[in-house]
Amino acid sequence: MGSSLALVFASDEGFARPLAVAMHSALGHVSPTLAVEVYVLDNGIGNESRRRLRRAAAGREIRWIRVPPDRLVEHRGAEHFTSTSYARLLIPELLPRHVRRAVYLDGDVLVTGDLSPLFELELGNAPFAAVRDYAIGSTDRERPYFNAGVLAMDLERWRQTGLAERALAYADAQTEPLFWGDQDALNAVAESWHELDLRWNVQATVLRDIENTRTDLTDRLSRQRDDLCRTAAVLHFAGYHKPWIPRASPPATMRWARALRRSGWYGPGEYLRWIAPLLGKRAILAAGRRGRRRDRRRD
Secondary structure, three states, X not given: OOOOEEEEEEEOHHHHHHHHXXXXXXXXXXXXXXXXXXXXXXXXXXXXXXXXHXXXXXXXXXXXXXXXXXXXXXXXXXXXOOHHHHHHHHHHHHOXXXXXXXXXXXXXXXXXXXXXXXHHOOOOOOOEEEEEOOOOOEOOOOOEOEEEEEEEEEHHHHHHOOHHHHHHHHHHHOOOOOOOOHHHHHHHHOOOOEEOOHHHHEEHHHHHOHHHOOOOOHHHHHHHHHHHHHHOOEXXXXXXXXXXXXXXXXXXXXXXXXXXXXXXXXXXXXXHXXXXXXXXXXHHHHHHHHHHHHHHHHO
């Protein structure tokens, strides 16, 4: 019998490198007094990437679980999503039954605070806990819409409520693709969930441009923007603007880049060969933006 607590990720080959940052930073922020097993739901991670991820785990055992492809839904929504995102719905089905509580993290997060409280959180009758989405105010049923990038899950309760089956059936039944995939489906069918404090999933890229959104959270987020970035337990690079993409420059980009170096995904020489062209491309793009702003002022 293993631990009843699990830290869970899901990835394909395309997201293996950012997963190293998420995993390494998460394991560095879990109390050593908690016996936590580490699981990766694997939707096609190559052998070399597995080797690098084991290095990022810094001696912790990774339990790999192949995701049955017939249990996933073809994703045709937001272009940076893949069918792998649906794997998180299957966590209670795929993990061993001795695991009662799981904390799931997206691969595009950087953990900056102690995760331990999420493993011990009292959920009552709710099958999971999540943070409100910063950009999407409510579901079609006028209920608060949550972001599924950080989930504290009661696996038995999740199974009892049939959440995975109902969410997958909802996604399959849509004639138009769900833009946010399984997150939209889960929001559509979840009857109850426990709301976490905003610091547990600080959606940094949304927060940067929060004035461009309009929900009941917008004013609060605008006032608390600096405090949220400073006190975040989890920074989440949700959306298109990822810190490893040259044309994007989300908040805490260099913080993420330093975390990638610490993760061990790259050796020292490899890291320099990766970051030098990234910084060069960003400098060129930034110079272009400054030039366009000067031209507009002259006009």
